Amino acid sequence: MQPTDVADPAYFHKVVDCQWACPAHTPVPEYIRMIGQGRYGDAYMVNWVSNVFPGILGRTCDRPCEPACRRGRVEEENTAKPEPVAICRLKRVAADHKEDITSRLPKARPTNGKRIACIGAGPASLTVARDLAPLGYAVTVFDAEAKPGGFMRTQVPRFRLPESVIDEECGYILRDDVQFRSGSRVDSMTALLAEGWDAVFVGCGAPRGRNLDLPGRSEAAEHIKLGIDWLASVSFGHVTSVKPRVIVLGGGNTAMDCCRSARRLGAHDVKVVVRSGFDEMKASPWEKEDAMHEGIPIVNFHVPKAFVHEAGVLKGMTFEIVEAVVDDQGRRSLKPSGQPEAYFACDEVLIAVGQENAFPWIERDSGVDFDARGLPLLNPATMQSTTSPRVFFGGDAAFGPKNIIWAVAHGHEAAVSIDRLLSGEDIAMRPAPHVNLMSQKMGIHEWSYDNAVSNDLRFKVPWTQADIALASIKVEVELGFDAATAFKETQRCLNCDVQTVFADKLCIECDACVDICPMDCISFVDNADEPALRKRLKAPATNLSQDLYVSVPLKTARVMVKDEDVCLHCGLCAERCPTGAWDMQKFLLQMAHAGVAARDRPKSVDVVMEVGSP
Numbered sequence: 255m256q257p258t259d260v261a262d263p264a265y266f267h268k269v270v271d272c273q274w275a276c277p278a279h280t281p282v283p284e285y286i287r288m289i290g291q292g293r294y295g296d297a298y299m300v301n302w303v304s305n306v307f308p309g310i311l312g313r314t315c316d317r318p319c320e321p322a323c324r325r326g327r328v329e330e331e332n333t334a335k336p337e338p339v340a341i342c343r344l345k346r347v348a349a350d351h352k353e354d355i356t357s358r359l360p361k362a363r364p365t366n367g368k369r370i371a372c373i374g375a376g377p378a379s380l381t382v383a384r385d386l387a388p389l390g391y392a393v394t395v396f397d398a399e400a401k402p403g404g405f406m407r408t409q410v411p412r413f414r415l416p417e418s419v420i421d422e423e424c425g426y427i428l429r430d431d432v433q434f435r436s437g438s439r440v441d442s443m444t445a446l447l448a449e450g451w452d453a454v455f456v457g458c459g460a461p462r463g464r465n466l467d468l469p470g471r472s473e474a475a476e477h478i479k480l481g482i483d484w485l486a487s488v489s490f491g492h493v494t495s496v497k498p499r500v501i502v503l504g505g506g507n508t509a510m511d512c513c514r515s516a517r518r519l520g521a522h523d524v525k526v527v528v529r530s531g532f533d534e535m536k537a538s539p540w541e542k543e544d545a546m547h548e549g550i551p552i553v554n555f556h557v558p559k560a561f562v563h564e565a566g567v568l569k570g571m572t573f574e575i576v577e578a579v580v581d582d583q584g585r586r587s588l589k590p591s592g593q594p595e596a597y598f599a600c601d602e603v604l605i606a607v608g609q610e611n612a613f614p615w616i617e618r619d620s621g622v623d624f625d626a627r628g629l630p631l632l633n634p635a636t637m638q639s640t641t642s643p644r645v646f647f648g649g650d651a652a653f654g655p656k657n658i659i660w661a662v663a664h665g666h667e668a669a670v671s672i673d674r675l676l677s678g679e680d681i682a683m684r685p686a687p688h689v690n691l692m693s694q695k696m697g698i699h700e701w702s703y704d705n706a707v708s709n710d711l712r713f714k715v716p717w718t719q720a721d722i723a724l725a726s727i728k729v730e731v732e733l734g735f736d737a738a739t740a741f742k743e744t745q746r747c748l749n750c751d752v753q754t755v756f757a758d759k760l761c762i763e764c765d766a767c768v769d770i771c772p773m774d775c776i777s778f779v780d781n782a783d784e785p786a787l788r789k790r791l792k793a794p795a796t797n798l799s800q801d802l803y804v805s806v807p808l809k810t811a812r813v814m815v816k817d818e819d820v821c822l823h824c825g826l827c828a829e830r831c832p833t834g835a836w837d838m839q840k841f842l843l844q845m846a847h848a849g850v851a852a853r854d855r856p857k858s859v860d861v862v863m864e865v866g867s868p
Contacts, residue, residue, distance in 0.1 A: 283750055309422065325748055374395075397436060404459055413728065443622060469561065479605070569599065
């Protein structure tokens with residue numbers, strides 16, 4: 255293998271598994287250390303710069319960072335259920351315990367004369383506004399509702415996300431330098447473009463729920479609701495009760511919100527019915543666990559066949575029972591099991607089998623083209639419409655339903671594109687991240703971070719007492735960590751951003767680092783191609799998704815090879831090394847958002863590691 259280029263920001267970025275997996279590339283270990291130090295406001299601002307909604311995401315994020323967390327890979331084998339650091343819940347700690355941060359929010363520059371229209375006041379549009387308004391752009395956000403937040407406000411139940419949190423974090427964006435036009439539904443893209451906006455960002459979500467055209471659907475329509483519409487009606491107080499027996503169709507997070515909301519609105523018999531297997535459900539694992547914890551069964555491998563009614567009054571549903579079959583090519587499909595149809599009695603059905611985009615207000619002759627699925631044709635790197643250069647998309651409006659953190663990531667990229675476009679720059683030239691690589695050495699055996707590895711298992715977030723939580727749709731279920739428990743959870747973080755950096759010229763090949771490494775992830779071996787090299791290490795490196803750190807040939811012609819996959823970043827190799835060939839250096843990567851720095855640092859230019867304070 256060729257020597258590893260540690261000057262490439264992507265190399266150490268990938269080693270920070272949580273940040274690499276986060277669509278917004280939040281510096282997770284950095285803010286976790288700050289929480290451990292009681293620096294809640296600092297931790298909040300680190301989050302706010304990248305993911306914009308720390309308090310909201312600390313309650314609702316889909317957590318792509320947590321499955322990537324190496325803590326879940328390296329805990330002792332006798333641990334019954336190795337679990338990642340509670341990254342998402344620690345984000346909430348920063349939001350719940352912070353001081354007043356309003357003085358730390360960016361101040362707007364003098365206007366530059368450019369006008370931006372954002373359609374929809376959801377997370378993608380608000381991210382665009384947050385990034386562009388401080389640069390002098392006149393940003394106007396249009397939304398048909400009275401308050402901002404989009405689907406964060408209308409689709410996420412209050413028992414998961416209090417309205418006060420939405421108000422606070424939307425308020426940080428919609429200040430004096432952003433105009434919010436509430437109750438203003440945009441009815442025509444053609445008319446909007448004719449108003450002379452310099453750029454238009456579409457972040458209106460995927461507002462239409464998929465229906466099920468089954469026998470009995472039209473006759474019993476009064477008792478059958480689309481899940482996303484029903485959740486909005488609950489949010490606005492138009493729906494305050496449900497009938498006693500409710501079936502929820504679908505296996506996504508919307509279905510979980512529907513069933514848990516129905517339970518709180520008075521239904522005593524609530525069940526979720528899905529056509530797939532339990533493991534194939536799109537809902538996050540913890541959403542399924544929360545629903546079952548509240549006594550809601552999930553029935554798998556049942557395909558809806560008909561709504562059973564009497565004179566329009568819903569009585570129940572019939573289902574075909576199927577099973578998963580894998581063919582000779584490894585393709586999985588659902589086949590009839592041969593069992594008799596199942597019948598479940600119910601009084602009301604909530605359909606949550608997916609969402610789709612609806613753009614009736616974008617005329618097909620407006621210059622914005624769509625594919626066969628009704629999604630806009632756009633460049634996924636720049637979020638720009640491929641047929642209308644002034645128009646950009648993000649969030650669910652761009653690629654269909656995803657989580658809030660994805661909408662934020664889209665908003666950042668669109669803001670960069672809009673800023674570059676209106677500054678006369680090539681928007682295809684994407685900005686390089688800002689990178690620091692700084693030694694943590696404070697003495698012979700001392701580091702400026704806590705490198706002791708905690709043996710604690712993941713701490714549980716306390717819940718509101720069940721009888722109180724289930725009695726009201728507005729009582730928040732999760733209470734969040736207190737400061738003491740939050741500190742203990744921060745100590746489970748392995749500081750994956752503090753990198754083991756190897757100086758080959760100082761190495762005397764004494765193998766001291768090999769002897770002391772608790773994970774056997776360092777080897778000095780003869781070089782080979784990657785498949786062979788992975789097998790000849792002290793502990794074979796089997797996770798092909800994580801890289802090997804390979805040095806130049808040393809004096810014996812061997813190379814140092816480190817398996818980045820299971821390293822604890824404990825620093826024992828650096829403490830043991832007699833020549834200082836190993837050093838622990840904090841790698842801090844911050845994505846370049848819209849602004850002068852983003853225009854000055856395209857990725858086509860070599861990135862130089864900057865040594866110094868972040």
